[in-house]
Amino acid sequence: MRLATVSENCRSFASKTGMVSCWSDPISGSSxxxxxxxxxxxxQAGEPNELDMGRLRYASHLSAIAIExxxxEEQMQHQASYDNLTGLPNRRLFRDRLHEEIGKAARNGESLALLFIDLDRFKEVNDTMGHEIGDLLLVEAAQRIRAGIRETDTxxxxxxxxxxxILPRVDDMSHLGRVAQNIVNAMTKPFSLDKHTVYVSTSIGIAAYPFDTDTADA
Structure with a gap:
């Protein structure tokens, strides 16, 4: 395309570098x-020669391969580390982050806590309303749990x-009971799922480092 029709960024770059003309080739994916x-x-002004255009098309082709x-790679990494249904970290990524957070807490003389959260009556929902409703319940439950803790928590x-x-940097362990109770309260509210209203409750267990244990496995 001519310099007069390119974006403001292109014009700015051309002005700063002394370029007077430019041509573009779209990068297209395999589909x-x-x-x-x-x-x-x-x-210089004027049309690019065939060699220049060949290089431009080749650069576009290589760019498409690299981008795809x-x-x-990013999709495979995400699938290996995140739960496909809820989008939350999966067991594998959780373990990595737990070891990382325990290492930080040990170095800095800090505390951290774990909340183990289990939905009561979930099997009953699955058996009576089907797995599709059960999946919707899990997605909504994940959002409510996420909303009940800090953005820096996992x-x-x-x-x-x-x-x-995982709740790192917990200065006041008595605060954990309030956090857990807030999640319990959020879960007692009805779930509206595809024209169904579902009620569940939640059980939460709490463990703290280094007071209850000093290893990730324990």
């Missing part, structure tokens, strides 16, 4: 979806109806 643009700048490969789904939260 034709747009991924970006490769731009060729020239220091990166996206696939909530993970261990599997089934079991969730766990």
């Amino acid at each position: 034709g979806q747009p991924l970006g643009v490769v731009t060729l700048y020239r220091g 490969r990166k996206r696939i 909530v993970a789904r261990l599997g089934g109806d079991e969730f766990i939260a």
Whole structure:
């Protein structure tokens, strides 16, 4: 495209570098979806030659391969570390973060706590209303748990109806009871799921480092 029709960023770059013309080639994915643009700048006016255009098209092709490969790698990494249903960290990522947080707490002389959260009557919901409603319940429950703790805390789904939260830098252990009670209260409110109203309750266990144990496995 001509310099006069490119974006403001392109014009700014051309002005700063002394370029007077540019041409672009779209970066397209394997299924034709747009991924970006490769731009060729020239220091002189006039049409680019065939060699320049060949290089531009080749750069566009290589860019498409690199972008799609990166996206696939990121997708695989996400699937390996996050629960597909709720989007929360899975058991694997939870263990990594727990070891990391215990290491930080040990170095800094701090405390941390775990909340083990189990939904009561979840099996009954699955058996009577079906797994689709059960999945919707898990998604909504995950959101309520997430809303009940700090942004810096980690909530993970261990599997089934079991969730766990890592609360680092806990200065006042008496505060944990209030946090747990807030989550319990949030779970007692009715769940509106696809024209169904579901009621469940929640059981929460609490463990603290280093008061209850000093290892991640314990």
